[in-house]
Amino acid sequence: xxxxxxxxxxxxxxxxxxxxxxxxxxxxxxxxxxxxxxxxxxxxxxxxxxxxxxxxxxxxxxxxxxxxxxxxxxxxxxxxxxxxxxxxxxxxxxxxxxxxxxxxxxxxxxxxxxxxxxxxxxxxxxxxxxxxxxxxxxxxxxxxxxxxxxxxxxxxxxxxxxxxxxxxx
Numbered sequence: 001x002x003x004x005x006x007x008x009x010x011x012x013x014x015x016x017x018x019x020x021x022x023x024x025x026x027x028x029x030x031x032x033x034x035x036x037x038x039x040x041x042x043x044x045x046x047x048x049x050x051x052x053x054x055x056x057x058x059x060x061x062x063x064x065x066x067x068x069x070x071x072x073x074x075x076x077x078x079x080x081x082x083x084x085x086x087x088x089x090x091x092x093x094x095x096x097x098x099x100x101x102x103x104x105x106x107x108x109x110x111x112x113x114x115x116x117x118x119x120x121x122x123x124x125x126x127x128x129x130x131x132x133x134x135x136x137x138x139x140x141x142x143x144x145x146x147x148x149x150x151x152x153x154x155x156x157x158x159x160x161x162x163x164x165x166x167x168x169x
Contacts, residue, residue, distance in 0.1 A: 001019070002016060003041065003090070007098070008038055008091075008099045013027065035100040038102075039100055039102060042087075042104070045088050048077065048081075053070070055070075055073055056069040062127055063118060063119065063121065063122035063127050064127075064169060068169040070114065071144070071166070071169055072162045072166035072169075073162075074144065075160060078147070078148060078151055079151060086152050088104070089148070092104045108141075111144060112137060115140050115141070116133065119136055
């Protein structure tokens with residue numbers, strides 16, 4: 001929450017331990033320093049994102065059903081964890097050097113490969129034309145980014161309900 005609201009540089013170790021209700025020695029027992037804590041939080045965010053992206057690939061069904069599962073699951077987890085989302089957005093869009101080095105493009109790669117696998121399944125099943133896959137990936141990625149931005153801008157009043165999203169797709 002502190003990183004999401006104040007940024008990395010604007011958050012002190014003193015504030016972190018106060019909010020966590022631990023002592024500095026306890027924090028340093030688990031993390032080398034503030035950089036290490038930041039990187040572990042980003043790792044956790046990426047692991048959670050990757051896990052959610054894998055779920056629709058396990059589901060049977062047509063492209064529409066698998067995309068509905070993907071987007072409603074992603075939106076639900078992001079809606080439930082807006083601080084993580086805001087922190088990830090801040091880290092992604094922060095000026096170079098504002099956070100410890102971290103490859104956030106992995107999240108985009110996960111999303112793209114998941115969408116590509118779902119859509120290629122649709123091509124194989126005759127639901128989509130192969131020449132449209134790249135365009136559909138672009139449109140769906142834009143949809144995802146827009147849904148994320150709604151949560152970043154106004155996390156206390158999300159504009160979309162995950163079940164409504166699944167029904168719309």
